Amino acid sequence: MNLDRSVDFVNGQSFLLTNPKMPKLIANFAPVDSQLYFDPAKGPDASPIMARIKIKNQNYIREAWLDLAKKELTNQILEQISTCYAVSSSRYLLDMALLAYCQEKPQDSQAPMPLNFRQHRLCRLPNGYWLYVAGDTVLGIPPGIDYVIAPEVKLAHLARDPELSPVAATIELCKRLEASRNILFPVWGFTIVGSLRSVLSGADMTTFPSLGIIGGQNLGKTTVAQRYMLLYEESQKPGSFWGQFDANSTFASIVLQVSDFRDQIVLVDDLAKSGSPAEQRKRQDLLASILRFAANDTGRARINEKKQIEQQICKAGVAFTGEFMLQNPSDITRSVLVPIDCQMKDGRPEERTVAATVFYAFIQWLLPQLDQKLKELQQLLANVQADRNPRLAKNGLLVLWALELFFQFTEEQGAITNTYHQQASAAAEQILNQILSQQALQCERLTNKNPKGNLSWYILYGYSHNLFPVVTDQKGVNIKNCGLLKKDALYIRPSMLLQYFQEHTPHSISTIKEMNKNLRREGVLGDTSEHRSAHARINGKRCLKLSFALLQKSAEAYNI
Structure with a gap:
């Protein structure tokens, strides 16, 4: 009855x-x-x-x-x-x-509490035990607990190989990260950060960072993000990329999609340059709106299809790929911007499987000690001293903290030695410092109305601060993507130098013709009989030849 x-x-x-x-x-x-x-x-x-x-x-x-x-x-x-x-x-x-x-109905009081997981997320049980709901599986679940995962959560599947040894996968991943560490160290660190977002949002962060992979067409930006950040696939569609959204979508639709993701990376892909200034501005405004939404925990309200007020809050790690540098200092400080200057080589599709397999083992290693690691992070953040750009300082520290966790894990797995652990940690810090220094310089350029020097001064500054790549070996150099140092002169493509001026200096220069005219006026190009600025050839490509002696003389003669 x-x-x-x-x-x-x-x-x-x-x-x-x-x-x-x-x-x-x-x-x-x-x-x-x-x-x-x-x-x-x-x-x-x-x-x-x-x-x-x-x-x-x-x-x-x-x-x-x-x-x-x-x-x-x-x-x-x-x-x-x-x-x-x-x-x-x-x-x-x-x-x-x-x-x-x-x-x-009477329940078995001696049995563990049955659980229903309705979100992809880090989850702390009332007894303090940490779990991680990774799509259709739960990491760290104690034996004997009855649980069910919501169907919409089970749609995502970690694209790992259960037959692949975690140690072998970790060794392979470390080799690949090391081979392209200037790019992959910060990218992999942010993958960890974004996957822990729900517990990191309460840390002493000014805002939660996003990560941008910035570079020209066909350099591999999306491929890097897919293989090292989008570690989930749709359960019924092996090889698909769970969490990838097109940048041509509206802000409302992207926010709606991003709000459904928690403790995982979502990718807003392909913020391409446009020939139309109005369209370019539209894309920049879209990205700025996304970054603001991703950075804050306050969220935004919307009316859903049932005419009810629904709060939208970003609990995902937001990444984006783009061809252009951000132009708002506030947006720059909300991000970690990883530049890609040349084509990524020697990559293989199975890198994603390796990364997902390692991530699976890493999270299980981390869960029992997560509370202690979070305390250590809080102490690190409390000790940050940055008179300028505290956001950037904390963004970098957060990624370095995540990478340090990973290096600790890999050493305990026997995949790396303690010596390499220390070397990799130092390299990661140097890489992040360089990235964030360039972002700080970009912020300074955008907020400072008066240039510190003329074009010659900024060429020397950019060279000494590695703001554009320069090589010393002419053989095989791709002069489109880097400069060449030869006999006390810098050889560089006009288009590359113009991009540097536009992205890293306060000088307002819109065309190569205008740039060359100013360089002639400063006396560093010379005026050949043909009035040709790009009068040198490197591997068949016309380049500007800039004498360091003339650049130094011009820079010293400039008086603001």
Whole structure:
């Protein structure tokens, strides 16, 4: 007999008892058993959020899952079991009876609390135990716990290889990271940071950073992000990239999608340059809006399809690829901007599988000591001393902290030596410092109205601070992507030098012609009989030949 006296469950049927002498059949099924599931973060004292109910229907025992937050429990059963039916006019009473049955059914008090995971996320149980819901699997789950993952969460699958040894995968990943460490160290560090965002948002951060991979066309920006950041695929579509969105979408649609992701990386891909100034500005404004949304935990409100107010908060690590440098100092300080100056080489598609396999092992290593590592991070952030650009300082520290965790893990796995651990940590710090120094310089350029020097001064400054790549070996050099140092002169393509002036100096120069005119005026180009500025050839490509002696003389003669 059901506790709700208006409905009785008898031998696989449900009866309405409004007239006890003439019970009315209202459904051809009845519950025979149920198991309650709870929110893992709230504990058993909170109300259950899910029930697994066994029902008798046509002499068979069938099973259905009920979302107890939704009132229409009967309809949920009808949707899952096609042989069930119920009288429409009595479904409200049947809903209440089913809810009462589930809630009053005695549960095994000795068994661990059954859990229902409804989000991809880091999760801390009431007893302090950390778990990580990684799509269709839960990392760190203690043995013997009954749990269920929501269908929409199970759509994502970590693209790892369960047959691949974690140690072998870690060794292989370390080799690849080392081979392109100027790019992959910060990228991999941010993958870890973004995957822990829900617990890092409470740290002493000014804002939570995003990561940008910036470079020209066909250099491999998207490929890097896909292989080292987008570690999940759709369960039914192996090889797909879970969390990749097109930058041509509207801000509202991107925010809607990004808000559904938690503790994972999402990629806003391909913020390309445009020949139209208006379109270029539109794309810059879109990116700025995304960065502001991703940086703050305050969120934004929207009216959903049910006319209800819904709070949208970013709990994902947001990455983007783009061809242009940010032009707003505030946006620059919200980001870690990794430049790609040349084509990524020797990469293989299976790198993503290796990275996902290592990530799986790394998270399981981290969970038991996560509280201690978070305390160490808090202390590091509290000790940050930055008179200028505190955001940038903390952004870099956060990525370095994540990389240090990874190097600790790899050493304990036996994949690297302690000597390499120390060398890699020092290299990572140097790489992040250089990246953030360039961002700080960009901020200074954008906020400082008066140039520190003429074009010659900024060429020398850019050379000494590695703001454009320069090589000393002419053989095989790709002069399109770097300069050449030869016999006390700098050989550089006009287009590359113009890009440097536009992105790293306060000088407002829009064309190569204008740039060359100013360099002639400063006396560093010379005026050939043909009036040709790019009068030198390197490997068949015309370049500017800039004497360091003339550059130094011109820079010293400049008086602001």
